[in-house]
Amino acid sequence: MNLSNIQLSNSFKSKTVVKVITGINNTNSCQILKIAKAANLANATYLDVVANPRIIKLLKICSSLPLCVSSIDPMDIYNSVVAGADLIEIGNYDVLYRHGIYITSTELKILIKEIKLLVGNIDICVTIPYHLDLVEQINLAQDLQNLRVNILQTEGFFIKNALKNLSSLTDSLSASLLSTYCISNNVDIPLIASSKVTSIFAPMAIYFGASGVGIGSTVSEKSSVIDMVNYINEVKNSISIYNFTHDSKLSNTEISFFGVSAFNKEQ
Template identity: 45%
Template structure:
């Protein structure tokens, strides 16, 4: 599947993509700018923000990274495309789960078709909902592939609504780690379609090397960044994630020492190349 943005394509090809998630409901300009600045200084590939025109315009001026907006509102998506968004994501559903909103596969496909009519050559990422069965997830992935979606993302179980989520194939009472269901979905979906898959739920820096073994071409980090107090801390955390993703056994012990300036070092180091 063709990826339009070269920066993202190169990261997918190297299975080194890191998406930094600012939050679909985070419209705090100061906080989003802080995360964006850290992403720019780190090994992040792109930043995922709320579908807010003002945020898009600000980040397009201050960031060198591709800007992704997440929404299920077609009007917000259209306006953000006009504002310069590089990638569209139909996903990061947790915000909507909190409101009791669960999209059907048919609604997702309909929204994708509408978004594709806005701009033909824009990258579209779709999160496959956790609350449908694995078979339905694979079927949805195949349909999205057919209509031209070029990035997929998996998610784990929503902590707030895990007990009342309809139709999930998991034992929702006993699954406490959202990372594991996301890994399972990643594995099954990556076997079903030839589209890059991002594993985004519950990922921590020290386990960021695991998803690639299950078919992922990248990871998303978001909630784990909330515990990082400064730009420097965020940069360090993202770079540690990258280091673990790309390291051999020889380098695993060095990942905790990833520093603020590692970006330039990693780009020129042959040891990180496949």
């Protein structure tokens, strides 16, 4: 499925997408502009920002990159599109998870239909909730394809303070990669892996069927724009080198270390 934004469509087709996330709740203009400057200098694919019209208008002046807004609030998304957002993302469910709320497939599809009525034909990315089992994730992904969603995103386990625990980080990333593999074999929509992905693991996401990665916290933790640029370039280069030297699909045998069955379109 093609995206209406040609720049984004080409990056997804070549599996070289690097989305830079400034933070779904981050409205600090100075910090956002700092990250945006680094993303521009590193020629990242696009920016993922808070659904805030003021931030969107500011970035439209200062950044040449396509802007994605992330929210689960239809009106926030609508107002951001009016302000100039280039695509939207329904996801970042952490605010729900913190309150013990887990969105269902039915609720998500109803939300998407409502948002599509508000925003028309703008490109839409939807995050597949991690708490659904793999069969449910695949079924949801196929339903979203039928709803003409343009991009899917996988997420890992929601774990409080996960960044402080290497084991938690690894578990979260493994869950995201497994979802990426299973979903990518059952739909024709490009996928982004974005849970705890680093420059070291970015090629693994492509190997598991993703068309790109989303990076956020590791970038924002850098102290200077130059450090941010260097890190974004690290991720880009690791993906480019991988794409040049490898086939980006796993076999069923290679996935077996997860201890689960792989789900393929052919089955």
